[in-house]
Amino acid sequence: MSDNHTEEQHIGIPGYLIVFGILVIGTVATYLVALTDLDSKLFPGANTMVALLIAFTKMTCVMLFFMHVYWSKKLIWLSAIASFFWLAIMFAFTMQDYFTRSLGQFTY
């Protein structure tokens, strides 16, 4: 039965430690960036954009290597990516409503 496991389906202990290091660096970076006022230096919302970008990078590392998606079947890749697609639909359809409402109706 071990024929399914002949090729290594993980990155080994050094690899896990590297991913862990990336996650720690990402956490420190999120904190430091949050103290810098990018909103006025770059564009409004830049702080949030950078924070989300770092969060997405950390998430991708966790999913690919800790959750072994990298070695998984295409069906697993599909479910992982599709979940974010559904999430994007929920966000987009909700916000196209709120952004196009006239002011004062919702805000009481």
Place this chain on the structure above:
Amino acid sequence: MATHAETLDHEHHHPPGLQHQFDDMGQQEESVSIGMWMFLVQEIMFFGGLFTVYLVFRSRFPMAFAAGSNHLDVVMGFVNTLVLIVSSLTMALTVYFAQKGNRNMQVILIILTMLFGATFLGVKVVEYTDKFNHGLVPVTGLNRIVRAPAGAEHAETPAKPCWEVSHGEEHEYINPRGEFLWHDCSLAKKAEDGKYLTAAERVGYYNQGTHEIDPDKFRDKVRIYFWIYFAMTGLHALHMIIGLVLMTWLGIKAWKNTFSADYYMPVEMSGLYWHFVDIVWIFLFPLLYLLGRHFIAHGG
């Protein structure tokens, strides 16, 4: 891949952990992981609903959200993020040693994972207690109740308007009905002065027809932030508690030396759940704790 004949041939000594409805371990592993991933997809949609609520209200009242966020303890949030990342590492290593069939390392790492998970929850308890003590739980009656001292009625009129209250200023805590309390609307004033207060916020914060911030209206918007904070971190903490129960079960199985290179899927699947909960926190930390830090970072 085992043929049908081979499967029948080996029926009298099939591998440990193979359920009878599956032909072989490969088929079982595939079914198990797709089932787990379907569960995780619906979990993403479950939390996604709360993230949508966050998106809607934060885009409406960014300054109230920033004000509420700045009141959280960023050090505790930061420490908890690190604690969860370490627990994710120990969980990933648990799977690694399960695949190697190393019982002792599995048990040690599962206990470590549980310790880090419990540490996370402990810090969360400290934070929630702090909210309770400062009147920041958005449910009337669920905050610490302190009656005004006798003869202090005159002191109840606030000394200054809410926009002159500086961040982190201490207030005498008087809360006879355990209400949600908020004193500081300086961020809204700052946004107004900086000409980046949105039209929606003006409607939301100002007294009707004036250009004066109504402390009560601003407080209600901060209260929305704290509702979202408690709903999201509360649901996340519930997932952590379920994770700890799962780890207990897993630890007992590992102790009994159940897992090997041929059968380790329970460890792998519990790991997926644990990492998912970690990922949710990776987003909650910047979105709840850090969103308004740059407004006050330089003494502003």
